[in-house]
Amino acid sequence: MKALAGGYARARDVPHALDLLAASDGGGRILAGGQSLIAAMNMRLSEGDMLIDISRILSLSGVIDEGDSMRIGALTRHASVGADPLIRRHAPLLADAVDYIAHAAIRNRGTIGGALAHADPAAEFPACAVALGATIHAEGPFGPREIAAEDFFEDVFTTALAEDEILTAVSVPKAGQGEAQILEEIARRSGDYALTGLCLVKRASGHRIVMFSAGPTPLLAGAAMAALDAGDLDGAVAALADALDPPSDTQASAAYRKHIAGVLLRRAVARIGEQQA
Ligand SMILES: Cc1cc2nc3c(=O)[nH]c(=O)nc-3n(C[C@H](O)[C@H](O)[C@H](O)COP(=O)(O)OP(=O)(O)OC[C@H]3O[C@@H](n4cnc5c(N)ncnc54)[C@H](O)[C@@H]3O)c2cc1C
Incomplete structure (x- = not known):
């Protein structure tokens, strides 16, 4: 068609x-x-x-170092996000996410702003933005405004952007000393959308856990984060299962998605342990 x-x-x-x-x-x-x-x-x-x-608007492309954060233009392509030295150094979660997004041809055309505005619940960048505490920049007839990533994703394919607004950039804080950022997901084949995925950020201020492809929007799992902060991994896995109400579809059942959420959390925590050993 x-x-x-x-x-x-x-x-x-x-x-x-x-x-x-x-x-x-x-x-x-x-x-x-x-x-x-x-x-x-x-x-x-x-x-x-x-x-x-908007694809030829040059001012919407590229990464700007703004001291404690980086401003990534909406038209920065997935492949450029993955290759950018500033992002690789200061927000490795975003760079690592690119390897999980579709295939090379799509990564060469797709833009980070498009992925955020599209708000697919199975997409990696929206979950990364929430996990990192990013800020979305929008511009409309009444000027620019900023929206916390946590408040941006409202429902399946639905965001806080108004009909007359354009997403212009996303600002991402630079990782602090000793910060760890991990993305784990399970997909049927390499390049497929995740059946379920997880972002884990370990900061001096505590853990941030965000699930994707497990509900209508990226889910910040507060109770699981608190349990992990207290060093209780089993408690965090249980809290994660309690917090999730994932859909059943032709790809996976809700029960399977709940189960792999815990598996992904254990894997992510183990990877941080290996990195920091
Ligand atoms: C086969 C296939 C597999 C894929 N697999 C994955 C995957 O595994 N993970 C993943 O995350 N993504 C995946 N994608 C989606 C891909 O990452 C897209 O590139 C991305 O979601 C949208 O980016 P885009 O720049 O192409 O946006 P477009 O397709 O141009 O736009 C998408 C939507 O966002 C709106 N929009 C775009 N930019 C802006 C803006 N700046 N301001 C306001 N609204 C805007 C558009 O109006 C439209 O509604 C896949 C796509 C395909 C075709």
Whole structure:
């Protein structure tokens, strides 16, 4: 099947993109890497849209060192996130996540802003952003605003972005001394979306555990984090199972997803132990 014909306009810069969005009367769809949007249009899950192509807006690409944090432009492609020396050094979770996302062709086109705005519950970058305590930058007709990643993902494919806003960047704090960042997931085949995945960040201030592909949004598992802070791994595994209410689908049952959440947590904790031994 092919997408139905709709409109197309290439934005010169962010103000131009915002003007095009405002003029589209709710029918505008931002086109970044196109890896999810075009597939959805081909399947007629998204029809008759006015495509607003932001892919040539140079100011939305690249990584800026901002001292204690890094600002990653929305159009920074997955492959560039994985290869960027600043990100590899200061937010290894994001760089490691790239190896789990799809295949090389998709990683060469897909953008971090697209992955965050798309808010697929099985995607890696949204979970990483919550685990790292990232900040999402958006721009709309009333200027820029910042949204904590924890508040950004509202439901399946639904975010706090307003219809007339564009995601422009994500800021990620740099890892502190001795911080460990681990991503673990189980997928049927390399490059498939995760059946269930987990991000674990161990900071001086405590642990952060975020599950993905286990519910409608990335889940920050507070009780499991508290148990891990207290050194109680069995308690953390039990708390994680209590916190999850994953779906059953053709890929995996809810019971299996709950089970592997605990397996992934034990693996991640063991990897941190090996790293810090
Ligand atoms: C076969 C296949 C396998 C995949 N496997 C994985 C996987 O394992 N893990 C994973 O995480 N992802 C996976 N993906 C998705 C891939 O990572 C996408 O590239 C990504 O989700 C969307 O990025 P994009 O730049 O292509 O966005 P697009 O497809 O261009 O846009 C996606 C959505 O976000 C909106 N959008 C995009 N950018 C912005 C912005 N700056 N501001 C506001 N709205 C915006 C669009 O309007 C659209 O609704 C897979 C995709 C395919 C086709």
